[in-house]
Amino acid sequence: MNDHHKTFIAFVKLGGFLRDYCNLQQSVDPWSKKLDEAVALAKHKNGWFTSENVLHALQNWGELLTEEQLSAWLGEYDLNQNRPKTVALILAGNIPLVGFHDFLSVLITGNRALVKLSSNDDVLLSFIGEYLIHIEASLEPKIRFEKERLQNFDAVIATGSNNTSRYFEHYFGKGPNIIRKNRNSVAVLTGNESEAQLKALGEDIFRYYGLGCRSVSKVFVPKDYDFDLLFKSLYAYADIIDHKKYANNYDYNKAVYLMSDFNILDNGFLILKEDQGYASPIASLFYERYDSTAELKNRLENEREQLQCIVSEGFYPTETGFGKTQKPSLPDYADDIDTVDFLLKT
Known part of the structure; x- marks a missing residue:
């Protein structure tokens, strides 16, 4: 089994774990209990991260991380053209797991993720990284959470405000990058x-x-x-x-x-x-x-x-249906920038 397939299977297993966790009324296995602790800690550290909203985010990702949906999404790309690289991810922390799509995209295309978490959301993705390494040991060298200055990377995906984007462009603008602003x-x-x-x-x-x-x-x-x-x-x-x-x-x-x-x-x-x-x-x-x-x-x-x-309904070509904004599908890229295409061509 090659590394691409191992990573794919790891995310499918993660999806199954998240679905089971959200659907069961009580946590019975050690990893579910660990996730209980992560949800409680995330809420303690950030008062906006209520259990209901964290579970909503976990449920959404659980529903998306299936073999069928991941295959349909990735089937549009040739993953073999990827040149393995280290991608620095500077993540926002406004809502639970807001940076997960970037994290997923980097790893599932065969790259290494060097992650700078927001202090507002530094618990949940750390847990997911730990769980992925637990079920697929080959991911251990590909997942790194960095608390100090980011160094030794080949590309950057940074998400922030209009103000921080100027800082990002100054420091990271010379290399391959996606820099997101307020929307x-x-x-x-x-x-x-x-x-x-x-x-x-x-x-x-x-x-x-x-x-x-x-x-x-x-x-x-x-x-x-x-x-x-x-x-x-x-x-x-x-x-x-x-x-x-x-x-x-x-x-x-x-x-x-x-x-x-x-x-x-x-x-x-x-x-x-x-x-x-x-x-x-x-x-x-x-x-x-x-x-x-x-x-x-x-x-x-x-x-x-x-x-x-x-x-809207019937107003705009790329409109989103009522009640659907917080349930994006895998190809719904932030700022309409195709992250996977960027990663494969960098």
Whole structure:
């Protein structure tokens, strides 16, 4: 069995382990108990990483890491053209396991991963690395987590903010790289959405407390849009306000908006503010009214580099369905940059 196949099988086994872990009500084997401890520690270190959200991330990856889905994804590439290299991964930490796709892509194409974890998410991927080495010893020299300065690498994939991207470009811009900046996701509503669709949109807005680049932070609505149905549909998520960090952000942002005399709509757990920007603060959702769908399409096309997902139905060619932003498939590359293609051609 060659190394490519060994790594492939290791990730299939990881998928099975994650599915079993999420589906079983109690942990019975030593590795499940270790994952229990990792989930608890991740929550302790980062108050946004609730057990529910961590399990959501683990469940998603468990569903994707099957022999069928991995084969379909990788079948589009010739992995034999890869020249084994060390790839430095500088990962974000805004949502649980946000850097796992890069980690998977590097290893499954036959490369070595030199990983710099975010202090906000430094538990879960460490556990996964340990588990992979446990089930496939040949991965041990290919997985390294580095706490000090990154050295001796051939390519870089770095994810951060618009500010950190300038730092990344300065230090890593001379070699092969993918450097990601801030992006946001939006939804385009027509007023004809069903209550079920709008409730599903709540998943796109509230999952991970809106901290992901795939989280919907803004909605575009027609000129005469009535927000009553949207508020009614989103009420299913009202208990999000019970989370202390979220509630603190809600209270703070509401106070700032009221003191600034902004016109806001408020339902007790979400603030809607009319704003031309994309990046709404936590517990807030920007909205903007549009006259012409053609003009809006043109604008979104021109500003595509600022956007990760566009949620709609029958509006945009590469749209994401309602409730689907936080369930990307394996070929759904961040910033629409094909990571596997980059790795194979570098």
